[in-house]
Amino acid sequence: VSKLVAPPTTPAGGALDIGALYQRFGPMVLRRVSRFYAGEEAQDVLQEIFMRVIDKQSSFRGDSSPGTWLYALTTRYCLNRRRDERRRQELLVEHDRTACWSSAVQKERQEQDVLLRELWRELDEELALIGLYYYLDGMSHQEIAELVGCSRRTVGNRLQELDGRLKARTQEL
Amino acid sequence: MGLFARDGHILDLGLERYLAEELSASEGEALEAHLSVCAACQARVEHLRLPMSALPPLSDTLPSPQHTELITPLYQR
Numbered sequence: 001v002s003k004l005v006a007p008p009t010t011p012a013g014g015a016l017d018i019g020a021l022y023q024r025f026g027p028m029v030l031r032r033v034s035r036f037y038a039g040e041e042a043q044d045v046l047q048e049i050f051m052r053v054i055d056k057q058s059s060f061r062g063d064s065s066p067g068t069w070l071y072a073l074t075t076r077y078c079l080n081r082r083r084d085e086r087r088r089q090e091l092l093v094e095h096d097r098t099a100c101w102s103s104a105v106q107k108e109r110q111e112q113d114v115l116l117r118e119l120w121r122e123l124d125e126e127l128a129l130i131g132l133y134y135y136l137d138g139m140s141h142q143e144i145a146e147l148v149g150c151s152r153r154t155v156g157n158r159l160q161e162l163d164g165r166l167k168a169r170t171q172e173l
Numbered sequence: 174m175g176l177f178a179r180d181g182h183i184l185d186l187g188l189e190r191y192l193a194e195e196l197s198a199s200e201g202e203a204l205e206a207h208l209s210v211c212a213a214c215q216a217r218v219e220h221l222r223l224p225m226s227a228l229p230p231l232s233d234t235l236p237s238p239q240h241t242e243l244i245t246p247l248y249q250r
Contacts, residue, residue: 027228028193030225030228031221032185032189046228046229047229064174065190066195067186067190067193067195068186068190137178137185137186139175139179139184140175140179142175143184147174
């Protein structure tokens with residue numbers, strides 16, 4: 001697990017009960033994946049993610065809750081999978097762009113549209129993740145810092161950078 | 174980890190952790206207090222509680238040890 005998934009650091013270690021983890025959090029992971037992928041492709045991604053969980057289970061040491069750890073891992077995995085795909089597309093699937101997101105989505109819609117349609121491929125992984133958590137999930141700097149594995153100051157600085165890029169791109173359109 | 178978004182509503186992650194019974198007692202109380210007065214978040218949690226028929230069985234999800242050994246590195250970044 002890269003630093004961007006904020007790997008847990010408590011000493012519990014050892015193998016996770018993957019079956020129990022899947023039973024408890026599989027629906028959550030699939031719902032998160034469904035922000036990025038629709039239909040059967042979402043189920044394929046779900047399988048890929050649990051393969052990754054199997055491979056990375058020794059890095060889970062309980063610093064964050066299993067649900068939080070899986071949520072961050074899933075978000076990062078989907079973001080990077082989208083970035084690796086060659087076809088032109090938006091970050092999120094169209095039918096789910098506004099469903100069930102925090103109402104912060106509506107308030108900052110223009111910036112979000114630019115992020116989702118235009119800018120997300122150009123950003124480095126950390127900045128794209130921070131933007132996603134901020135503009136789409138409506139998270140605070142502290143929450144983003146915990147999920148991304150950086151300081152609140154870094155989140156603030158990077159959001160300032162992103163805000164400038166979003167405003168510049170909005171004016172170009 | 175906080176439960177609420179900047180606009181005061183519950184984060185998706187907060188709702189998911191609530192449904193997975195992962196919240197502490199105080200976190201659960203705070204979340205339920207919000208749910209009791211917020212129709213929008215009530216609707217969201219009810220949506221999340223709908224049965225999910227699309228979840229494949231675990232046996233279809235987990236690869237064999239050989240598959241893990243050979244294929245998993247392909248997914249590593």
